[in-house]
Amino acid sequence: MRVAMIIDLNKCVGCLACTIACIRENIARYGEEGPGFPEGNLTYYARTKPVMLTQPYVAEAVHAFIQCMHCDDPPCMHVCPTGATYKTKDGVVMLDHSKCIGCRACVIACPYGARTVYRGPAPRGEPVSLESLAPGYPDKCTFCSHRRTAEGELWTPACVEACAFGARLFGDLDNPGDPVARMVAEGRALALYPAMGTEPKLFFVPPMRGPAVPRKREEVSGQ
């Protein structure tokens, strides 16, 4: 199984349900006095950050997300001296906090800006999982791997679950029947900076303009 995610920028309305769901699941902690947050701008520490991208898809700026691409050939993993950044059997790029020495080589190596480092005080309260934001570590998206229940079974990351517009899909690239695998195979979902050879597993369906593409959906019949 090689898990992958697609963000369909045609369907995405920019409501930020995904970003907030990520903050709730991975960034905030919980205690008697309510949620504890890191200092600074929370949106930055979310593991999926809304941004305006101008390239490489369109001439005009488009909203997209910066998030770990879970590269098949992850530069951050290659440069990690201790093996703290590693790839799971499912292809999820993870950080083992107990091995991380904090050299930031992974931060330097990532071409996608996907790793953040929070050096402020720990948010008060209890984290949802061991994979939650921890101060001083090169934080990254884990595809919510802590939600995984069994070997070989897909789970639902918090951002995918929160998206009511179907703009986020999570699936298995090794399963040809999986819609994610299909969209990637058909070339509808594209990776960022493919030329860098990192083979990302987060794909975007770039925004498509009306007249450029023929309509493909069946139309609902009349009265």
Add this chain to the structure above:
Amino acid sequence: MRRGLAALGVVGLVLTLLYAYAVYRYQTLSEASPLHALVPWGLMVTGYIMFAFSSGGVFDSMAIRLVFYGEEHEARAARRLMWLALALLIPGVVTVFADLLHVEHSPWIYLGFNPSSRMAWNGVLYVLYAVFLLAALLYAIRRGDEALLTRPGKALLVCGLVTSLALEYNLAMVYGVNAAVPGWLAAPAGILGVALAFLLGAAWTVIGLGIEGEEEARRAAAREMTLAAAAVGFLTLWTLIQEWSWGLAKPAEEIMVSGKLAVVFWPAVVLGILVPLFTGYPLSRRGRVAGAVAAAITVFGLFLLLHGITAAGQVARLEALETYNTLSIHALGAGYVDEALHELLASPPELLAVVGEFGLWMLLYAAGLAVLALRPGEKPRRLLVFR
């Protein structure tokens, strides 16, 4: 002489305390800033690269002179030079660890060795180099300077030389070969690193032997400064040309040559390359102090050059890669370049740590000269190595 060493030691001690304070500040820093990830490698990183290069450079040229040319005057200076190399290596290695955010996990560098990581290899190379350096030094102290010219002595030196060159090359390549940091040092990174090591080594030798040591070896090092400076100059030019001609890396070249880092880069060229090229040898001939001043200026200039390159790569990335660019604008606003440069050039704890690093070297070097049997032909009287 003794008084001079004592003064050096006292200044070193004061600066070492400053170093400790700076590292404490750095390690306990509590601040939320996107800059920690957008430009993660600051002055301390450049600091330890420079000290590692310096140590390697001192050892390299000494080893080459002994192993391949059998220079006897060099052999007489060898113990001091090896101590100099060690006194430079220690602040470098300490700073490597001081710069880590989770030094407590550092055993994993070896326990979790990742062969694809140049940094992991650095871990190994540092240890090997340090072992050979220490062994050669002990060997020379125990067996006398001439022992270095024997087969086992040369074997130790060759091993040290190989690991040191590998370390310099590898260390530079950590920064040079990286998909995300276009042209950080471009393709010549490794070789530029080695050249820098030689230049730094020569300069430190001039300083170290200027404090106390063999005149002939000092002058030889001063001559070497000229040559190494020419090499560094050429490789720097080559690096710039490569960056300039490769789209993604172009911002790195621009920011250094004509952009906001020009105030660092051009002084670095003057101080780190032109000064040793044209004044290193003449001034060294004039006297120990004049030579040491030229060499110190060179070291400072090369620090600027290294940091300029380190910083330029990181800032260029914010411009060249759309992901970083958009992230910077969102997180820091339109003036993100200034913010990033400020973080890279003027982070107070890191700046203090780098200054302190020199102090640690002073303390170690002065203490070594004072208590270790490092003089030519000197026999240790106490505890194997002490005079």
Add this chain to the structure above:
Amino acid sequence: MLKLSAAAAAATALPLTVPRPRRHGRLALQGPGAASGERVAYTACLICGQRCPLKVYVREIGGRQVPLRVVHNTDGVHDQYFATCGRPQTMFELQYLEERIRRPLLRVGKRGEGRFREITWEEAFNILAEKLKKYLDQPWRIVVVAHQGCEAGIVRSTLSKALGTPNTTHHCDTCHTGMDQGHRFIFGKTKGPAAFQPDYPNAKMIVLMGRNPMGGIVASAWTKMFSLAMENKAKLVVFDVRKSRLTEHADEYYIIPPGTDLAVSLALMNVILTEKLYDADYLVKWTNAAMLLYTDTMEPVELADNPAMKGKKTYLVYDEATGKYVLKTEARKPSLEHEGTYNGRPVKTVLAVLRDAVKNYTPEWAEKITGVPADAIRRLARELAEAAPKAFIDHGYKGARYYNEGMLKRVNMMINILLGSLGRPGGLAYPAGKPHLVNPFSLIGLKTTSVKGTPIYKYWAEKGVVNPISKCWSMLLVRSIIEGKPYPIGVLIISRENLVSHAIGGRKLAEALRDEKRVDFIVVMDTTFNETVAYADLVLPVPFFFEYESPTLSYAKKSYVSIITDLQKVVDPPPGVEAKPEYEILLEVLKRLGKLPADAKIDPVTVKTEQAKKLGLDYRGIRRRGFALLWTKPKYHPWGGKPLPTVTGELELVNVKLLSEYHDYLGKESPLNPLPVWIPPLWMKQRKSGLGGDEFVPVEFQDQLTAVNTFMRFSRIVRDALEWKKVYGVIIHPERAKRLGLRTGDTVRVRGPVGEVKARVIVSEDVHPVVLAAPHATAVDTGAVPVEFTVETKNGARKVRLFSNGGGYGINNNFLANPFVSVVPEEGYRAAQHDFIVKVEKL
């Protein structure tokens, strides 16, 4: 030492100091479905009023029940009708906002000073009951304003029934009333945003003006279908005053001066009519386009009872098949553009009258006003006609920004009718229906009394305000409070309506509210402190919608297939927050007033079971799923299924009744003109020669995370997201900023006709140079309203600051505009909240 300092740094991190292998997945959660230790709760989001059904997974963590996963609730089969946006994702934070009201509060010190003391609920009930008792014989002096929350309608109707007050209202006149009024000219009665459903997924071309289904409120289900339209690559054309996520999706967008979309619409209509791009068959069949009018008096030539439609009239047309003037019911081919003489008088069809009415509104004319190239307008009109009926101008939502918005909505709907797109697949469809839900108080023996006295809106109607809507007159209430007419208000009950922030009033309203002679007693029920709480005599904390079991079923507000939602309790309010829902407050107060038996009780589940039964549904099923779908398809019919309440029963392009009623307005730049006419926005009228260098038209927009429920702006998550997106502040075009010497981050004073706010500047090309744009209600006029409150508690004084998480440097037009000027008396005194000029001054 090194080790020590590192350990100090590590102490703040995970406790993982010793090298050891990874402990993987110790806290494994499950993907779909609930993990162990998690429970599922159903509710519906009430942050904006859309009531999107939610499925919330609650887990105990850190010693608290946390709404940890918030998922849109759906049946899977009709998923296109279900969605929810990012707003409810914040519920875990909302609970703990610093601004939360924790206990009932009684004012100490002067009204409007912001000083309170905590009291018990028992005391609060008694105080409120006593105050109400005082006015029971003059019930009209009890005024109820309620909107948000599960039971706002119940609050209004119950108090009206129990106390006999005719004065209950809410804020729609600051929201969509312009649209409602504009549609009256076509449909014979007001029709609001919920009356139509843009059939996005089947559309080929969508034109949006003044509506952003991606960022706006009361939109999620629409947004979902809209995103389907984007996936299906419908052509999207947007007219707006600023760039946004929406314009990014658009195939074409035009950034125009505020309030000028009407010029574009009139020009589109001009092209459609002059080039005969309309759907003739549709117009003949479903509209009165063929109706003959006397050109001299503009009266219908002949009306007669329609034998086919009871109570409706048919009219004289010119039959092209026979060349005769006959009644439409007898004509074979009624002419649409006939002009001739009948009874010796010149006659013309309605369509020809329209064509002539807009003949001067050429695309070139519109270009001069809006900057939209004439060629583009011409092309868009042709493209619309080509794509019709799967093409339409979205009917929009808000209609209280500009003076001319009623006319805009009317003209846009007329264009949809000309295109034959109204009530057609891919066009503008109708919702399937709306359920009626029984008021829980009617089930427990509420003693009702008849309504007495003249309602406030009727008083103003006598004073010249045209067509006030009986449920919808908050601006008239503001005027009554300010002027003390027609009578001083006795008890003003405000429930989850931030009136001071919602309605135009500024310092005039603030000053009037401080005067106990104009309003004797003010009760505010709300979740958090806000601008209105500042004027309360009694403050009653109510829970958030997800913190209690709703006493009534609800339905998704803009649900064209009608989704019944069930708001169940997700989590308790946090300890220390003693909130009670409105129905419990009403229950206690009405008991004390003798309006309910002493043992009266409302069991929410019993009420909902009863309500469901009346709808023919089984409540147990609803409870298990959190919702029920009443219908599954919208209506595709030009009239929405049955004859309309117009004279002819048809869609009237020129309204027969209003044509005679507003005959005097023909030829006038008035919203009451029965024919389409250009009406400049007020700001344009005020500055015929253009704006001064420091003058702007202030535009408030709903961001994806703001809402009319103004507690959203207190959220840290929301503040950070707005900051991140570079929209928190007033957005000014670089061209204007440069001339004023303004740079991003500068602080400015934004001065309106009756108030001022301090704001932070964001310089961006995303806005029209005329405009100063900011997210909704993100500033307070501190010269008028306190932002800091002091609460005396048992444990000493507690200070509460609005915007405790930062922010507050945007704008709120309602503090700036003049409540006597930026209104439309012709449309029931609805607000024109963006239609005025502010001056910007650097601080």
